[in-house]
Amino acid sequence: MRQFVCITENNDWEGESWRFWVPSDDPVLETIKEYIQDKEDFYQIDETLISEEEVDIICKYAREGYMMSDNKVEWVEWPKEEISDEDDDPLYKGMCYRYNKKPEEDPEEDEE
Numbered sequence: 516m517r518q519f520v521c522i523t524e525n526n527d528w529e530g531e532s533w534r535f536w537v538p539s540d541d542p543v544l545e546t547i548k549e550y551i552q553d554k555e556d557f558y559q560i561d562e563t564l565i566s567e568e569e570v571d572i573i574c575k576y577a578r579e580g581y582m583m584s585d586n587k588v589e590w591v592e593w594p595k596e597e598i599s600d601e602d603d604d605p606l607y608k609g610m611c612y613r614y615n616k617k618p619e620e621d622p623e624e625d626e627e
Contacts, residue, residue, distance in 0.1 A: 518564040519587070522547065524606060525557055534585045535609050536570045543591040547606070550598070558606060588612040 519536040526532065537544060539562075551558040565573075570587050577585035590613050594605050605611035 517567045519570045521561040523559045529581050531580050535588050537588045541591050543593045590617040
């Protein structure tokens with residue numbers, strides 16, 4: 516069974532915090548850890564492993580607000596370009612998180 520870690524975003528402007536449950540084996544997780552090192556006022560990561568079953572329960576009973584308080588992430592789509600300023604923040608309101616299964620790669624697209 517898959518395991519998840521929790522990335523919390525504290526959004527003072529909205530007056531809310533959101534938790535994004537990211538698969539612990541997502542290859543982008545190390546990049547996210549590096550990215551949030553100097554953004555601790557906004558993001559925290561709890562690397563305690565939580566089972567998918569527990570995450571499903573947590574998300575089922577999540578608090579509703581501007582956004583759901585807890586969100587299960589299936590995979591992360593991190594920008595390929597260098598991130599230049601806060602306007603490009605891929606973690607802001609969970610923009611880089613994907614909540615559906617990752618699409619199969621089309622081998623024909625790679626040939627171009």
